[in-house]
Each structure stands twice: as structure tokens, then as C-alpha cells.
Amino acid sequence: MRFLTLRPCxxxxxIHLKYFPDRFKIGFSLSFPADGDSMVPSPHGARVLGPFSxxxxxxxxxxxxxxxxxxxxxxxxxxxxxxxxDLIPEARRFLWIVTADIKDMHIARGRxxxxxxxxxxxxxxxxxxxxxxxxxEPGPLFRxxxxxxxxxxxxxxxxxxxxxxVHTKAVIVDGRKAFIGSPNLTGAGLGAKHPDxxxxxxxxxxxxxxxxxxLTTWVDELYLGEFCRRCRLRAICPDPLDRx
Numbered sequence: 001m002r003f004l005t006l007r008p009c010x011x012x013x014x015i016h017l018k019y020f021p022d023r024f025k026i027g028f029s030l031s032f033p034a035d036g037d038s039m040v041p042s043p044h045g046a047r048v049l050g051p052f053s054x055x056x057x058x059x060x061x062x063x064x065x066x067x068x069x070x071x072x073x074x075x076x077x078x079x080x081x082x083x084x085x086d087l088i089p090e091a092r093r094f095l096w097i098v099t100a101d102i103k104d105m106h107i108a109r110g111r112x113x114x115x116x117x118x119x120x121x122x123x124x125x126x127x128x129x130x131x132x133x134x135x136x137e138p139g140p141l142f143r144x145x146x147x148x149x150x151x152x153x154x155x156x157x158x159x160x161x162x163x164x165x166v167h168t169k170a171v172i173v174d175g176r177k178a179f180i181g182s183p184n185l186t187g188a189g190l191g192a193k194h195p196d197x198x199x200x201x202x203x204x205x206x207x208x209x210x211x212x213x214x215l216t217t218w219v220d221e222l223y224l225g226e227f228c229r230r231c232r233l234r235a236i237c238p239d240p241l242d243r244x
């Protein structure tokens with residue numbers, strides 16, 4: 001079992017149609033919990049979720065909830081703590097990660113550090129569908145660690161695709177929360193590197209409905225190769241995403 005230079009033989013479109021039938025644009029009906037602290041998605045089955053519904057603002061006001069949701073600014077090492085350590089393990093249905101650069105990143109787990117690929121493998125084993133979209137092929141250390149997790153090679157719940165135009169850095173968890181910011185999936189960006197050695201980074205966590213709808217729709221279209229046909233860099237693309 002070896003790291004694959006190109007994406008797994010089961011195409012992105014085939015996996016998408018298997019787990020997300022009807023070519024849905026991912027969306028969530030948002031409701032407010034009793035304490036009114038944040039918005040949460042209403043369940044619509046294991047993986048296929050329903051379209052956005054209008055929020056009953058009168059109900060929100062009665063519960064004291066914020067109609068606009070929450071945006072939280074994170075800086076530097078706060079990003080590792082809030083996104084990698086706290087947010088990503090919360091995934092129960094799906095995790096989408098978009099990054100330009102990708103390296104053999106390690107993360108904090110208690111007093112130890114573990115490869116981030118181990119975290120992804122554990123999520124896939126628990127039934128979470130993981131998409132990893134990146135612009136550059138990773139180096140030998142990433143490939144070596146990747147080969148230690150057969151589930152990332154064989155499971156249809158894990159899909160890795162490459163697009164050279166990607167410069168986005170984003171993490172989407174269950175369509176419920178998202179992080180958008182500057183750091184790549186590298187040790188100095190999102191990883192557990194010491195505060196005095198890591199990159200200076202910034203980004204936001206959001207649970208705002210409009211943010212989530214716009215971001216998840218765009219990432220879904222990117223994943224399915226909707227931009228490939230008119231892409232002017234197609235000639236140098238190693239594996240166009242609209243290829244069956």
C-alpha cells in the first residue's frame with residue numbers, strides 16, 4: 001500500500017454521488033438551541049442534509065439568540081488550539097479541508113504530538129467523510145506517514161484531490177462551523193510548532209449561515225470539477241477534477 005500521486009481510483013464524482021445523491025449543494029436547516037448561544041444544524045439523516053430554511057426570527061428573539069451567528073478572530077497559536085485541537089475532532093458527518101501547501105504536520109494531543117494524518121484516519125474509521133483539497137503534492141515525510149494508515153488508501157470516506165489553482169485555506173466541519181484564514185496545512189501554519197517558531201497567521205471561525213452556505217457551495221463545486229472545463233491552466237493540471 002503506497003501513497004498515491006493522483007487521487008484514488010474511485011472518482012470524486014462517484015463518491016460524491018454515492019454519499020450525496022441528487023447532486024446536492026450542501027446546506028443545512030439551522031435552528032437555535034434552548035440556551036440561545038449558537039446556531040446548530042437540524043439533523044436530516046446520516047449524510048444527506050436538506051436545503052437551507054428560513055429562520056423564524058421571532059422565535060430567535062424569544063430565545064435571546066443571535067440572528068447573525070458568530071465570527072471569532074484567531075491569531076497565531078490560537079488557530080492550532082481552536083481549529084485543530086478543538087474544532088476538527090468535533091466532526092461527526094464530514095470534514096472538508098482546503099489548503100495550498102501540505103506537509104507532514106503534527107498536532108498537540110495532551111502532552112504528546114501526533115501526526116495529523118492519524119487524526120484524519122481516526123475520523124474516517126468513525127464514519128466521518130473527509131475531503132482534502134490541495135494545490136501541491138506533499139513531500140516524502142507526508143507520504144511515509146500516509147502509508148501507515150491503510151484506511152486513508154482504501155476507504156471511500158477519504159478523498160484527496162489536487163487543484164494547482166487552490167490558494168484557499170479553509171476547514172469546514174459538518175457544515176456547522178468553518179475556519180477561513182491564512183495558514184496552510186503545515187507545521188508552521190496549522191500545526192503544533194512553538195509560538196516563537198511558527199508563522200504569523202490570522203483567520204476566523206464562523207457559524208454564520210450565509211458564510212457557510214457560500215463557502216460549502218463553492219468547495220463542493222471545486223471538488224466536482226465545475227471550474228475545470230474553462231480553466232486556462234488545464235494543460236498543466238496533473239489530474240483535472242472533471243475527468244471521469
